[in-house]
Amino acid sequence: MKALRKTKPGEGAEIVDIPIPEIGEHDLLIRVRAAAMCKSDMEVFEWTPLVASTNYSLPFTLGHEFSGEVEAVGKLVKNFKPGDRVAGETHIPCGYCHECRTDNQHICTNNMGVLGRNVDGCFAEYIRLPEVSAIKLQDDADFKQMALMEPMGTALHALQKAEPSGKIVAILGVGTIGLMACELAKALGAVKVISMDVNENRLAYSLKVGADIALNGMKDDLVKTAKELTNGVGVDCVIDFTGNTKVINQAIDALATAGTLVHVGMVGAELAISSYMYRVVYREIKITGIYGRHMYKTWELLMRLVNSGKVDPSAYIGMEVPMEDYQKALDEFNNINGRAIVIP
Numbered sequence: 341m342k343a344l345r346k347t348k349p350g351e352g353a354e355i356v357d358i359p360i361p362e363i364g365e366h367d368l369l370i371r372v373r374a375a376a377m378c379k380s381d382m383e384v385f386e387w388t389p390l391v392a393s394t395n396y397s398l399p400f401t402l403g404h405e406f407s408g409e410v411e412a413v414g415k416l417v418k419n420f421k422p423g424d425r426v427a428g429e430t431h432i433p434c435g436y437c438h439e440c441r442t443d444n445q446h447i448c449t450n451n452m453g454v455l456g457r458n459v460d461g462c463f464a465e466y467i468r469l470p471e472v473s474a475i476k477l478q479d480d481a482d483f484k485q486m487a488l489m490e491p492m493g494t495a496l497h498a499l500q501k502a503e504p505s506g507k508i509v510a511i512l513g514v515g516t517i518g519l520m521a522c523e524l525a526k527a528l529g530a531v532k533v534i535s536m537d538v539n540e541n542r543l544a545y546s547l548k549v550g551a552d553i554a555l556n557g558m559k560d561d562l563v564k565t566a567k568e569l570t571n572g573v574g575v576d577c578v579i580d581f582t583g584n585t586k587v588i589n590q591a592i593d594a595l596a597t598a599g600t601l602v603h604v605g606m607v608g609a610e611l612a613i614s615s616y617m618y619r620v621v622y623r624e625i626k627i628t629g630i631y632g633r634h635m636y637k638t639w640e641l642l643m644r645l646v647n648s649g650k651v652d653p654s655a656y657i658g659m660e661v662p663m664e665d666y667q668k669a670l671d672e673f674n675n676i677n678g679r680a681i682v683i684p
Contacts, residue, residue, distance in 0.1 A: 341357070341358060341359070341360050341464060341465040341466050342355055342356075342357060342464065342465055342663065342664075342684065343355070343356060343357075343358050343401045343460075343463065343464035343465070344401065344402050344403070344463035344464065344663060344666055344682075345358070345399050345400065345401050345402070346384055346385075346396070346398060346399060346400055346401075346402055347398065347399040348398060348399070349387055349392065349398065350387050351385065351386055351387055352385065353384075353385055353402060353666075355663065355664060355666075358401075358464075360465075360466050361460065361466060361467065361468035362468075363412060363413075363414050363468050364414055365414040365415045365416040365417075366414050366416050366417060366470055366471050366472070367413075367414045367417070367468050367469065367470055367471065368410050368412070368413055368414070368417065368420055368426070368468070368469050368470075368471060368474055369410070369411045369412040369413075369466060369467075369468060370408040370409065370410055370411060370426060370428070370466065370467050370468075370469055370474075371408050371409045371410075371411045371465065371466055372406050372407075372408040372462050372463075372464060372465060372466060372467055372684045373406075373407055373408045373409060373483035373487075373683075373684075374406065374407050374408075374483040374484045374486070374487040374681050374682070374683060375403045375405060375406040375462045375463055375487055375681070375682045375683075375684065376405035376406070376487045376488055376490075376491065376679040376680070376681055376682070377403070377405075377666075377669045377670070377673065377679060377680045377682055378404065378405055378491065378679070379515065379673075380404075380456075381402055381403060381404075381456065381463075382670060382673055384396070384402055384456070385402075385670060394457075395457075395458060396457055396458065397457075397458040400456070400457070400458070400459070400460055400461065401456065401460040401461045401462075401463055401464045401467075402456050402461050402463045403455070403456045403461035403462040403463035403464075403682070404428075404430040404454070404455035404456040404457075404461050404462060404490065405430075405462070405487055405488065405489075405490040405491055405679070406427070406428055406462035406467065406487050406490075407425065407426065407427045407428075407477065407481070407483045407484075407486035407487045407489070408425075408426060408462075408467070408483070409423065409424070409425055409426070410422050410423060410424040410425075410426060411466065413471075414471075417471045418471070419471065419476070420471060420474060420476065424476055424477075425476075425477040425478070425479065425481045425483070425486070426469075426474045426475060426476055426477055427474075427475045427477060427486050427487070427489045427490065428455065428462065428467070428469050428473055428474060428475065428490070429446075429473040429474075429475060429490070429632075429633065429635060429639070430454055430455045430456075430473075430490060430632060431445075431446055431448065431451065431453075431454055431473065431632055431635070432448075432451070432452040432453040432454070432455075432459065432470055432472070432473050433445035433446070433448035433450075433451070433452065433472060433473075433635065434448050434449075434450040434451070434452050435472065437449040437450050444634075445472075445635040445636075446631060446632045446633060446634055446635045447631055447632075452470075455467075455469075462684075463663060463666070463682060463684065464684055465684045475489070475636075475639050475643075477643075478647060482653075482654075484654075484657055484660065484681050485646075485653035485654050485657070486653070487679075487681060488520075488653045488656050488657070488678075488679060489639075489642060489643075489646070489653070490633070491516060491517050491520065491656075491679065492517075492520045492524070492642060492646075492651070492653060492656075493632075493633035493638045493639060493642050494517050494604065494630070494632060494633060495517045495518070495520040495521040495524050495604075496520075496524050496633070496638050496641060496642050496645075497630045497632065497633050497634050497638045498521060498579045498602045498604050498630050499521060499524050499525055499528055499579070500634065500637070500638060500641070501600070501602045501628050501630055502577040502579060502600050502602050503577075503600075504525045504528050504529060504530040504576075504577060505528055505529030505530070506529055506530075506531060507530055507531065507575075507576035507577055508530070508531060508532045508533075508534070508566075508569065508570060508575045508576050508577075509525045509530045509532070509533050509534070509575065509576065509577050509578070509579065510533075510534040510535075510536065510562065510566065510575050510577070510578045510579070510591070510594060511525065511533060511534065511535050511536070511546070511551070511578075511579050511581070512536045512537075512557075512562075512578060512579065512580045512581060512582050512587055512591060513536070513537055513580065513581030513582040513587075513605060514535045514536075514537045514539070514542045514543065514545075514546045514551075514581075515537075515542070515581065516656055516658075516677075516678050516679050517581060517604070518535070518537070518542075518546070518579075518581040519542065519545060519546055519549055519655075519656065519677065519678070520549075520651075520656060521579055521581070522535055522546050522549050522550035522551045523549045523550040523651050523652070523655070524550075524645070524651060525550060526550040527550075527645055527650040527651050532552050532553070532569065533550055533551045533552050533553075534551065534552070534553045534554075534555060534562075534565065534566070534569075534575065535547075535551035535553070535554045535555065536554075536555040536556075536557050536560070536562055536587075537554075537556070537557060538556060538557045538558050540556065541677065542677060543555075543556060545677040548655075549655055553565065553569075557587065562587075562590045562591070562594050563590055563593045563594045565594075566594035566595075567594075570596065573596045573597075574593075574594055574595050574596035574597070574599060575594055575595060575596060575599065576595075576596055576599055576600070577595070577599055577600040577601070577602065578591040578594060578595060578599070578600070578601050578602070579602045579604060580601065580602065580603055580604060580605050581604050581605045582605045583603075583605030583606045583607045584605070585607065585611055585612060588601070588603075588607075588611060588613075589613060589614070592613065592619050592620060592625060593619065595623075595625055597623045597624065597625075598623070598624045598625070598626070599625055599626070600625075600626045600627075600628070601625060601626070601627045601628070602628055602629070602630060603627070603628070603629040603630070604629075604630055655678065656677070656678035656679055657678055657679065657681055658672070658676030658677055658678035658679055658680055659672060659676055659680045659681070660680070660681045660683065661680060661681070661682055661683070662682075662683050663682050663683060663684045666682060668680075669682060
């Protein structure tokens, strides 16, 4: 089969022929019908210093956002059969650690693998996936849209932490997942959504998918806007996708007393919060992080929202390319609103 592989350190990747994966007794063999390209995939192509210092197991097949059709199942698989349409959870939990036994499989201590990192990913004609990480879709599910469930689930997990119903929510950083968060916030009952970024094109798009107010972080004042909208109180919750220390400090000041800050973006350096006691502790600000999608509460809620028409994944298909033209997806990554869909 054809697969897009990272075979050596340094910039680049290549399409190579490799055997179709053999499956174990708990595995599914899935024919990949659509895969989405993520920023982390770009970082692997570029082999950034962060990637080079992380436990990527060369060689490996890239990609972790996908949907497909079950081709075969292991003899102990109980809930899937050939022909089922599925999406995949990126993380493979062990099932027996403290986190797994307390309903937090997504942050499994033992972490048996991460697709496109130390387990072969989805930029291939076929992928092997343990049953525990497979998500069953409707029989008529659209493969291209369902390839976006993984990143959309990340946005939803952040909002589950923020509990946006009846609240004013600020979304900082509107790349694809931030854009998704704007729509999902409204679907979950937010009364007003503020988006902030430095990319005018994405800010304009955020207004189409759910934001009520769009701020340019280079010239607009988040704290001032938050106070003006709320008679000096501040917004109820902020979801940060930037990982930028300056932006995060602004977010704290934009929050109402007892507000919630949810971190999604990776902080590249140590996070310094000045006057922490006065700005955070005495105001009872809640700061929390999220990692991926909660298994399986996030997935279950997301599928209900999508299947009921409350949210529209098609809004985040920025372009479509066959796998052999993957370079086009890389070249246009920062110029499209949404993900590039790669067809193996």
